Amino acid sequence: MKEISVIGGGSWATALVKILTENGVQVNWFLRRPDQVACIAQEGRNPDYLNHVQLDKSFVYPSTDIQHVIEKSTKILFVVPSAYLESTVDQLDPVWFENKKVMSSIKGTVGVDNVLPSVYLSERLQINSQDQAILAGPCHAEEIARNKKTYLTICSKNEALRNSLVDYFNASYIDISLKDDLLGIEYAAIYKNVIGIACGISDGLHYGDNFKAVLVANAIEELRKLLLSMHTDVDIANSSYIGDLLVTAYSTYSRNRNFGELIGRGMGVEKVKRTMDMVAEGYWATKGLYETAKHLGCKMPILTTIYRILYKHMSAQTEFKILETNIK
Structure with missing residues (x-):
């Protein structure tokens, strides 16, 4: 057996x-x-x-x-x-x-x-x-x-x-x-939770689907840059890499997206953490990946935005206004 x-x-x-x-x-x-x-x-x-x-x-x-x-x-x-x-x-x-x-x-x-x-x-x-x-x-x-x-x-x-x-x-x-590719798959699985939070915040701020589509497209490019900075040159355009990112970004089951949506609606980070009955991995993943990207010299505007909201207690609305100018 x-x-x-x-x-x-x-x-x-x-x-x-x-x-x-x-x-x-x-x-x-x-x-x-x-x-x-x-x-x-x-x-x-x-x-x-x-x-x-x-x-x-x-x-x-x-x-x-x-x-x-x-x-x-x-x-x-x-x-x-x-x-x-x-x-x-x-x-x-x-x-x-x-x-x-x-x-x-x-x-x-x-x-x-x-x-x-x-x-x-x-x-x-x-x-x-x-x-x-x-x-x-x-x-x-x-x-x-x-x-x-x-x-x-x-x-x-x-x-x-x-x-x-x-x-x-x-x-x-x-x-x-x-x-x-353990390194690439594992980093993709971690980063997707950060993007789940980002998409949730955009929903909470009522940005709409047009903005979210651009946000996710830029997130995929950020992931590619992160893996390249680690000398992992892989084709991430398949479900093993970006499939998890997409389902976390859009699904109503995503606790990370739900976590972000509450923040976008104006709830404080600590209160959101107390409110949710399951762990939103993206909260800790954001800090870990931010420090990793900073060490590698890899510029990741979406990751930086979420880090500033979660750990520097910056206004989600203000930070997303800045993010608007840093994604295309």
């Missing part, structure tokens, strides 16, 4: 567990709270996220014992918000990861050094690059929950590892792309 350990209990983790169990994969699932574990074990539902989704209890083994969960499988999947990855990894011993394959599906930079999640996991847990993979979109957990047509990307330097993971995540409603 195929087996995997999942670290994280949010909506995205729940959606992935749904796919895995539908494929007959035994899922050893780490969750922080005993009440979540109890509800999943007894009812096959995550009480906090996608609680309408019925999971096959015969394939789910939830636990609050992270060491036990990791030791149970040869494949480990991290699906925690980037802001919580450090505190999660602080509980772990690299010895537990000997001879393990490690996947991540995390869309934000980590720590004060703004490290990519895959790089952070590799360094802290002493994982060889040939034993790593990332899982990316474009997709929203809510549509996976409803079996809506979805496209996933499995990315690894190890071709055999990429191929071995297809059966874990394939489904009648899912198409899978295989890539080897």
Whole structure:
């Protein structure tokens, strides 16, 4: 029987567990709270996220014992918000990861050094690059929950590892792309959350679809410049790179777009953070990417605008008036 350990209990983790169990994969699932574990074990539902989704209890083994969960499988999947990855990894011993394959599906930079999640996991847990993979979109957990047509990307330097993971995540409603560009795919997955916030702010300010189309077109160009500044010359004109950006920019399911819309309507950043019941990764991603772009000398007007609104507490209306003159 195929087996995997999942670290994280949010909506995205729940959606992935749904796919895995539908494929007959035994899922050893780490969750922080005993009440979540109890509800999943007894009812096959995550009480906090996608609680309408019925999971096959015969394939789910939830636990609050992270060491036990990791030791149970040869494949480990991290699906925690980037802001919580450090505190999660602080509980772990690299010895537990000997001879393990490690996947991540995390869309934000980590720590004060703004490290990519895959790089952070590799360094802290002493994982060889040939034993790593990332899982990316474009997709929203809510549509996976409803079996809506979805496209996933499995990315690894190890071709055999990429191929071995297809059966874990394939489904009648899912198409899978295989890539080897970890850096490009991961940065695209992080940057898309920033653009989700930007599009949400434009909606909150009532800019309209014409402006948003130009905003998104410029965002795609910003992403291309960012990857070029890292010496990653790839064709980003496919769903593995900009598909996630587009769905985050336009979907009503996008928590980052919703986060931005509340700011555009005039709500303060701290109040928005308290109001939302799920983490908007773009908040932390903005700071991490801004520092990265600044270090690289890469000019990114949209990213800078969102950084100034979120972290310098500048007026969204004023900053977007300035942005109007910096996009074409």
